[in-house]
Amino acid sequence: MNRNELKATRNSRFLKTLFLLVSTVATLTATNTGASERQSSTEAPAGFDNMTNGLVLQDQFDADKAAFEERELISDGLGPVYNAQSCAECHQNPVTGAISQVCEIRSGHFDGRDFIEHPGGSLIHSRAINAAIQERVLNGYEIRTFRTSLNTLGDGFVEAISDETLIEIAQRQPGESRGRIAGEVIRVPVLEAGGALRVGRFGWKNQHASLVSFCADAYLNEMGITSPLLPVENTSNDASVAAYDTVPDPENNGEDVEKFASFIRATKAPPIDEVLVQLLRPDPARCCSARLVVLFVTDRILSRLPLGQ
Numbered sequence: 001m002n003r004n005e006l007k008a009t010r011n012s013r014f015l016k017t018l019f020l021l022v023s024t025v026a027t028l029t030a031t032n033t034g035a036s037e038r039q040s041s042t043e044a045p046a047g048f049d050n051m052t053n054g055l056v057l058q059d060q061f062d063a064d065k066a067a068f069e070e071r072e073l074i075s076d077g078l079g080p081v082y083n084a085q086s087c088a089e090c091h092q093n094p095v096t097g098a099i100s101q102v103c104e105i106r107s108g109h110f111d112g113r114d115f116i117e118h119p120g121g122s123l124i125h126s127r128a129i130n131a132a133i134q135e136r137v138l139n140g141y142e143i144r145t146f147r148t149s150l151n152t153l154g155d156g157f158v159e160a161i162s163d164e165t166l167i168e169i170a171q172r173q174p175g176e177s178r179g180r181i182a183g184e185v186i187r188v189p190v191l192e193a194g195g196a197l198r199v200g201r202f203g204w205k206n207q208h209a210s211l212v213s214f215c216a217d218a219y220l221n222e223m224g225i226t227s228p229l230l231p232v233e234n235t236s237n238d239a240s241v242a243a244y245d246t247v248p249d250p251e252n253n254g255e256d257v258e259k260f261a262s263f264i265r266a267t268k269a270p271p272i273d274e275v276l277v278q279l280l281r282p283d284p285a286r287c288c289s290a291r292l293v294v295l296f297v298t299d300r301i302l303s304r305l306p307l308g309q
């Protein structure tokens with residue numbers, strides 16, 4: 001390599017390094033601008049305090065919360081197959097409506113091309129009102145997975161987001177995350193709107209777009225209680241449970257479903273965990289020191305390899 005080639009190589013390395021540093025500064029600046037823009041929007045009321053977010057009066061919130069916590073019995077329509085006796089059994093930590101360690105089991109079979117649900121549906125109910133109809137995972141259904149309970153606090157604010165906003169966020173994601181995140185928008189039927197489609201936003205698979213729909217679904221699939229929007233009982237591994245079902249369908253007239261949705265809509269969002277924020281998001285001081293490091297390194301490079309040499 002002659003002297004001129006050496007200089008050209010050094011200059012090109014220098015330019016590459018400078019480009020990387022400038023991109024780093026640009027990224028840091030963009031991240032900070034994004035954060036301050038987000039902070040300027042109005043935050044939802046937050047708190048684990050069992051208080052209404054203001055959508056309904058506290059008395060109604062307390063009554064709706066009591067319905068969410070109520071333990072149902074066989075005479076109320078519980079089962080015949082079910083997972084728990086009350087919504088709050090799985091949505092309780094640290095307050096009613098929140099999360100828990102309770103997981104549900106889903107199962108199916110993959111034939112090399114398609115996923116085939118377990119007989120009776122992929123959800124395998126953990127309990128039954130009679131041992132004879134206890135569901136189990138049958139042989140040949142090798143896909144088995146646990147799904148944890150989700151938080152419902154503040155979900156009214158999620159329900160209020162327009163389809164357009166969610167679509168726009170999904171479209172921006174690949175660019176903003178350099179291809180690492182690409183949210184998939186799906187449209188799902190809203191049961192109380194005669195099956196009209198809306199962008200899904202609740203559940204692990206975005207399977208619902210409204211809280212009334214999710215609550216009717218949970219009443220049936222978690223507790224075995226039918227209501228006008230979902231009036232047909234589940235089976236036990238695809239076998240009818242009619243012989244064990246003593247309450248005529250729909251077992252609830254739909255009032256409870258409305259109460260659950262009203263409760264969730266009036267909950268406050270979970271408060272921001274400041275300890276976690278400090279761990280995940282660099283504070284301004286750390287951000288500035290990162291910039292100083294960049295300037296320092298740039299200075300070192302410039303002093304060693306002056307432009308034009």
Ligand code: HEC
Nearest residue numbers: 083084087090148149150202203204214215218219222260
């Ligand atoms: C046995 C535990 C259990 C019970 C009981 C239960 N849930 Fe859930 N809940 C879950 C699990 C697990 C999920 C996630 C389900 C999924 O997406 O597969 C969930 C998700 C939800 C969601 C969606 C939250 C979100 O932000 O995506 C709502 C709303 C909800 N449940 C409401 C209810 C209501 C209302 C009841 C009572 C009728 C109820 N749940 C009873 C375990 C339970």
